[in-house]
Structure formats: structure tokens, C-alpha cells
Amino acid sequence: MRTSAQSKKRLLNHGIRPSLHRIAIMDYLMLNRTHPTSDTIFNDLNPKIPTLSKTTVYNTVKLLTERKAILSINIDEKNQRYDSNIEQHAHFRCKDCGVIYDIMIDELHVSYSEKGTEKFVITDTEISYKGFCEPCNPSN
Amino acid sequence: MRTSAQSKKRLLNHGIRPSLHRIAIMDYLMLNRTHPTSDTIFNDLNPKIPTLSKTTVYNTVKLLTERKAILSINIDEKNQRYDSNIEQHAHFRCKDCGVIYDIMIDELHVSYSEKGTEKFVITDTEISYKGFCEPCNPSN
DNA sequence: TTCAATTTTGTATTGATTACAAATTTAATT
């Protein structure tokens, strides 16, 4: 299946009307698993799709995130990052080169004791690591 | 031990010269475990310390974070939050009321398989949950 | 084709954070 067909399906599965721009943005995220910012998405797509506006990218990633068609990641203090991989996984960001790596989680057991008597309904979980990747490891 | 004495100690332990403003900000974070923003810290302290400037709050929390005297938390897309609790723990943010709760982690086992052959030196770990707290639970 | 609803655009605005140079404070030394 071509990527754009997958993208369209993903959009429809999440109740989002598959306009051409939305498909293009979803496609981009499917093919570029680099956790890009909205700005990066815009800059990379704009040459190919001159009618695309930056606001549309912002609108679209917001909508995709709300409908859980993609993940929004808070690992970078400056910008919001986006990820088409909606499987359970964590992220690692290198403090030196800035690259964000996926970390597949086989198993995650968190046993926690709540502070008071609060009961929480958890809808989103985000696990982020920071440090140095192998190429940037200062002790190498 | 009075809080300000504790605060001073914390600063010294992390190689930070304990100026009055720095102690005041550290004190505030020790006493207000609400994960405030820089702006909130400034607005709460300014009436009592009229000579305090907003830039100093930003400078100070940045320094405190770099030296690991406090934690900087990315759970809120809009603002950076700060936490004087540097023990291992996670956070939960209610999507309705916005309150950020501490979640004490007794035990955390994450077994993960890396994507490629990358080896990471992990220096920081952040675990964030979102959802609804008991008072805001829509199914209550 | 018509027309209302949806999507997109482009500009203006917001708002958190940072840059930076001047002013102030600190603390060690005379």
C-alpha cells in the first residue's frame, strides 16, 4: 500500500476528512520519523506544495494530535515535536546533537503510590530520556 | 531548620552562590510544590520583594535547573514548570483543571529494546501522565 | 449549478523566553 493510501486511512480512522494537505502532512510524518517541528514540516513540504501555508501545518498537526492520529512530544523545551508512530514507545534526545531517537518499550511496569487519595484517569503517558547518544558520548 | 537555611544549603550543595534573590526563589519552590511557572514565581514574590525582576527569576530557575538543584518539567506545552523535589518521581497533569500532581514512584522497571545499535548515556528521565483528576473526572 | 459547510490562507497578535548593556551588589583586600 502506498504511503498516501495509508495516510488517508489513518485520517479516516480518526474521524478526519482527508484533504490533500492533510494527507501530505500525514505522509510526511509517516516517511520522516525524525520527530519534526511544524516549522520543519512546512519548510520541507512547501517547495513541493507551494499552496501550503504554515498556518495549515499548525492547524493540521493540532487536529491530528487531538484526534490521536499522531503523537505530540514535549521532549524539546523550545518546540513541539510530532510523531506518526502511535505505538507505545519512549524517546531519547541527545543534549549535544539534538537528535530524538525512538526507544521501543517491551515492557513497562510502573508501580506508584499516589501522594494523597487522588484517583487519576490516565489518558496519556509520555516517557522522555535525555543524555548523549553514542556518536556524541563525551567519554568516547 | 528554617526553609531559607535549607534553601541556602541546597544552593551551596549545587555550587550556586546563595544571593538573597536566589534563596527567596529556592524558598518559594520549597514551600510551593505546585510546579509553578517563572511568571507565577515572579508574581507571587514581587509584592514581598519589590526589587525582584522577572529576568532574575528566569535567570535563576535556569541556573538552578542546569546545576540540578531543581527540576524543569515539560508537562505543560505552554510553559516550563519547576519543581524543588529532585527525588525520583513522575507527574500527572489534569487536562481539565490543569493541576499538576506528584506521583511517587516506588519502583520503575522499564525494559526497552533500542531501535538500532545505539547506546545511550541517560542523564535525565521524565515521566508524565495526563488525564483527569478525581474532582474533574467526567464519569463521576 | 447552487449553496452551505469546511478548509485554507495570510496577516496580525500573543506571550513565554532570551539577549544585552547598564546599574547594582557582593566580598575580599588594603
Added chain:
DNA sequence: AATTAAATTTGTAATCAATACAAAATTGAA
């Protein structure tokens, strides 16, 4: 107490990601 260099703080201006909003374009059902 005075001197002085270093550290800290101030206050304004600038940056820049993200949003608001109204006009324009597009879509799709009737």
C-alpha cells in the same frame, strides 16, 4: 571604611513558536 574587580541583577528590546481571525478558496451534497 575605602577600593575594586567580579558576580549579580535590572529593565528594555528582541525573538520566535504558536494562535486568532476574517477573507478567500475548496469541497461535496442536493
